Amino acid sequence: MEAETFIQHLKRSLEDQTFVKLTLSKPSQKGGTLRNVFARLIQLKEGWVLSFTLRYTTRDEVKNHPLSEAITLVDLWLGDEFLNADLFTTAQDYSLQYNRKRKARLFVKKPSHVQAPTKEHDKQKQRLIDPKSAKYLHPMGITGQDGKLLKTGQKKFRQINKYIEIIDSLIEQGELGPTPHLVDMGSGKGYLTFALYDHLVNNRKIQASITGIELRPKLVDFCNQLAEDIGFDRLKFLAMDIEEYQPEKIDMLIALHACDIATDIAIAKGIKAQSSFIVVAPCCHKQIRKQMKCQTALQSVLRHGIMEERQAELVTDGIRSLLLEANGYKTKVFEFISTEHTPKNVMITATQGTGREDALAQIDQIKKDFGIDYHYLEKLL
């Protein structure tokens, strides 16, 4: 009965376009590899579909289904494959939860989203930033006065777009909340910080506030002035060391290309503030490289400087990801942008969820193998 009502609400939200998203979680089979399903509404040439992201333990799979087929599929999954279903609409939020005896209860809550997200397919989504309306691009030297991309700004523009796409898909799969506070540690000239604010506040209509932390006062003055000039009221920059920053609340912690242990300091701040999301693109990896004395057969390979450098990067970021998992986050490590832009192109994203119990034991083994005394992030946690 409760499941039927849930399906009716799903149908109605798709008909009247109040649908925001649907999440299926708590898989019924303990050993199964399908962990979650996320669904969003998009329009393709052939009509409206629900686009499902099937999250398996080690990969994601995207499948689009016409609406009636999609509803049948959700109906089949409810109480069978998944024991939790959350439907977000701009009218109400609905949560269907099954107990151990597979008896369902439906909870109805106030809507956590005031507006349905854009329903364009990825082809259009790739251009999440419109160079003509993004007011910050011209003062930053990426577009000319006419709003056209400058030749010299094209690479940066592609990088910004890619970054916004990543964050956009991350927040689709988690909960940022209605008034989130995001912190960008080591914000530099603020390209990505401005783009993120513009996207969240002006495209997605989220009442977000963003704080950029940056050591260099000149850059901070430039960014604060620009934010004021273009009316980005809840975007602020502070000239300080990230180590001294004491946030009250962080919903998303970002640190892109912050040098060496600055990335660790940022991750530790995010974990301690129980940030829902942590996004880092590490820079250099000196702290581990200095300590590394390989104890395995790899030793003969690592006598080459470049090999040692890459290994240090792998070990440093691998341990970062494991430490995040040991602290209750789910992580993904992937190439952020192609090496054409920068060789420092690995990104780690972490979303609060169930961590990994064996992560600490795995870190110990890696430390033994590479003769490492400590990882800086361990000391901070």
Ligand SMILES: C[S@@+](CC[C@H](N)C(=O)[O-])C[C@H]1O[C@@H](n2cnc3c(N)ncnc32)[C@H](O)[C@@H]1O
């Ligand atoms: C390579 S830039 C990256 C800028 C920006 N995040 C991006 O990806 O475009 C790194 C920035 O971090 C700043 N930074 C490094 N260590 C810092 C610290 N401890 N506290 C605050 N800012 C720091 C530097 O001044 C620099 O502007």
